[in-house]
Amino acid sequence: MNQGVVFSKTSWLPLATGVSWIFCGEAAGFVGLVYALPAAVVLFAASFIGLAPGENRRATTLGALGGAAGVVLGLLSPLFYGLGSGLVLVGLSAWTFIESGAAAAQTLESVEDVPAPETGIKFSTQVAIDEALLGAISLMVPLPKKSEAAEIAREVAEAATLFEARGWLEKPEEYHRTPLSLEVPEIREASVMTSGGRLTFESLQFESEYEPWDNEPGRDRWLSYAPNQIARASVLRHPGEPRPWLVGIHGYQMGKPLEDFGAFDPSYFHKKLGFNMLLPTLPLHGPRKIGRFSGDGYLTGPVLDSIHAETQGLWDIRRLLTWVRAQEAPSIGVYGLSLGGFTASLLAGLEGGLDFVVAGIPMTSFSQTYWRHMPDHSRCNLLEAGLTEEKIEEVSRVISPMSFTPKVPLERRAIFGGIGDRLVAPVQVRDLARHWDEPAMRWYQGAHVTFMADAGVKELIADTLASESV
Structure with a gap:
């Protein structure tokens, strides 16, 4: 499996989505800011890893995880930020989620006797689900010290x-x-x-x-x-x-x-x-x-x-x-x-x-x-x-x-x-x-x-x- 990830080319997207969450959270006060932090922190991490030189596979896993968290949290965000801001946050988070899947899909190697992967939103979304799951697992499981x-x-x-x-x-x-x-x-x-x-x-x-x-x-x-x-x-x-x-x-x-x-x-x-x-x-x-x-x-x-x-x-x-x-x-x-x-x-x-x-x-x-x-x-x-x-x-x-x-x-x-x-x-x-x-x-x-x-x-x-x- 090719470990190099092209997500660094679009690292601005999780960064922009994370900044949007912080901006809306700060405007809503302390509770709104706290509500924004889970998605924003993961999205910032994805962006910074994507911009770093060398291997950056975790950029797509964290990007997908942050995007997924943003979509879930975004469903209740209108209670804190208003309907318009909430819809924007959900949209940006969903976009980040799908783009993370698309970036990960681009690293799939061609394997003999395995059909070529399709392109498009449906396939990218499915890959993004895997990436988000990997991101969650990486934050949960104990690793060798x-x-x-x-x-x-x-x-x-x-x-x-x-x-x-x-x-x-x-x-x-x-x-x-x-x-x-x-x-x-x-x-x-x-x-x-x-x-x-x-x-x-x-x-x-x-x-x-x-x-x-x-x-x-x-x-x-x-x-x-x-x-x-x-x-x-x-x-x-x-x-x-x-x-x-x-x-x-x-x-x-x-x-x-x-x-x-x-x-x-x-x-x-x-x-x-x-x-x-x-x-x-x-x-x-x-x-x-x-x-x-x-x-x-x-x-x-x-x-x-x-x-x-x-x-x-x-x-x-x-x-x-x-x-x-x-x-x-x-x-x-x-x-x-x-x-x-x-x-x-x-x-x-x-x-x-x-x-x-x-x-x-x-x-x-x-x-x-x-x-x-x-x-x-x-x-x-x-x-x-x-x-x-x-x-x-x-x-x-x-x-x-x-x-x-x-x-x-x-x-x-x-x-x-x-x-x-x-x-x-x-x-x-x-x-x-x-x-x-x-x-x-x-x-x-x-x-x-x-x-x-x-x-x-x-x-x-x-x-x-x-x-x-x-």
């Missing part, structure tokens, strides 16, 4: 030595142990309010019992994360005869029932298609979180934490599958999104007996994603400590979908990816499609989080699940 860089690098070096000595780099499947059967999980009734009304479901939990290997770097730290040791899942079951099961694996920073049922619509998968649904909570997510936000520690902290998180996620899901099979499930398929697509892709290479797999907007290279989204100063700290993307790639081979041959039949595999995806580089999705021998594939003209706006994606999912639905 300079004092922690040496420890992270040391763990990766020790892991590389251990993994090589035990043959796991050559045979990654041997790194993953066969999990214990799950016989009697704790199940209680729960409910959540969704767009379709209140949904009653079963909340399932059990002791994960996953442990990293003896002498594996980061083992003691990982086992100290107490909330993460309880595995959880949300379940929807039909009464009566056994039904096919759909395992829906959520994305990064999700893991709560409201979010997960929003991503895997029960009115479609459960009611219309007739699937029983199992939505596992990935390690470090939802009620298993160890930081302020769901997902903290994955893709941002120690590399070995992410390796253990993915390995434990696979262990937990495979245990859940033993419970599902004990209920005489006629078929079981997996559909994952983003980080969940990564996990689904790995599961397809480790677990036999799956009837279909859909990898949606899947991350397939942990090392590339970890390194690409690391801010410059954090990346420099890691480099100074002797850690490189190549060294991360070596140890993360044990959690790479590219290391495993899928056990799901070719005609039951499907992938979709966004041409303008700013979170998962399209080349990662392309590489998985090649590794999977070119299964059913849909490239949509959009970004990471806008896939459900594409009719072709919906058709691909429907076609893949059709033979197993009731």
Whole structure:
């Protein structure tokens, strides 16, 4: 992915929008000024970064985030600044938002076998949504401190030595142990309010019992994360005869029932298609979180934490599958999104007996994603400590979908990816499609989080699940 951004050519726009917010806020008094600050500060940061020499990719993320914040805050701004000023602020903020997306879209590299991106407001807006999301994530997630860089690098070096000595780099499947059967999980009734009304479901939990290997770097730290040791899942079951099961694996920073049922619509998968649904909570997510936000520690902290998180996620899901099979499930398929697509892709290479797999907007290279989204100063700290993307790639081979041959039949595999995806580089999705021998594939003209706006994606999912639905 080309990291250079042309947003510096239009840095005057976020600057002008930020100045407009401050001007209107100051004229309205103290409360009005305070109300203007969130959008203005982010917009000023975007402008200054865009004007700075060298790499300035964060200019588009902050520009999109500031523009989005301006649009949202602008809806109530007439209460402070009057209708005319409010409309001007909303207009300038929306313009900044879309222009940030357009600038980011110009940096998309041409990738063989990936269609060329479209141009226009619709595509730029979708890319801007991704950029704003990246901007929000960058302000939320804890990043490795300079004092922690040496420890992270040391763990990766020790892991590389251990993994090589035990043959796991050559045979990654041997790194993953066969999990214990799950016989009697704790199940209680729960409910959540969704767009379709209140949904009653079963909340399932059990002791994960996953442990990293003896002498594996980061083992003691990982086992100290107490909330993460309880595995959880949300379940929807039909009464009566056994039904096919759909395992829906959520994305990064999700893991709560409201979010997960929003991503895997029960009115479609459960009611219309007739699937029983199992939505596992990935390690470090939802009620298993160890930081302020769901997902903290994955893709941002120690590399070995992410390796253990993915390995434990696979262990937990495979245990859940033993419970599902004990209920005489006629078929079981997996559909994952983003980080969940990564996990689904790995599961397809480790677990036999799956009837279909859909990898949606899947991350397939942990090392590339970890390194690409690391801010410059954090990346420099890691480099100074002797850690490189190549060294991360070596140890993360044990959690790479590219290391495993899928056990799901070719005609039951499907992938979709966004041409303008700013979170998962399209080349990662392309590489998985090649590794999977070119299964059913849909490239949509959009970004990471806008896939459900594409009719072709919906058709691909429907076609893949059709033979197993009731």
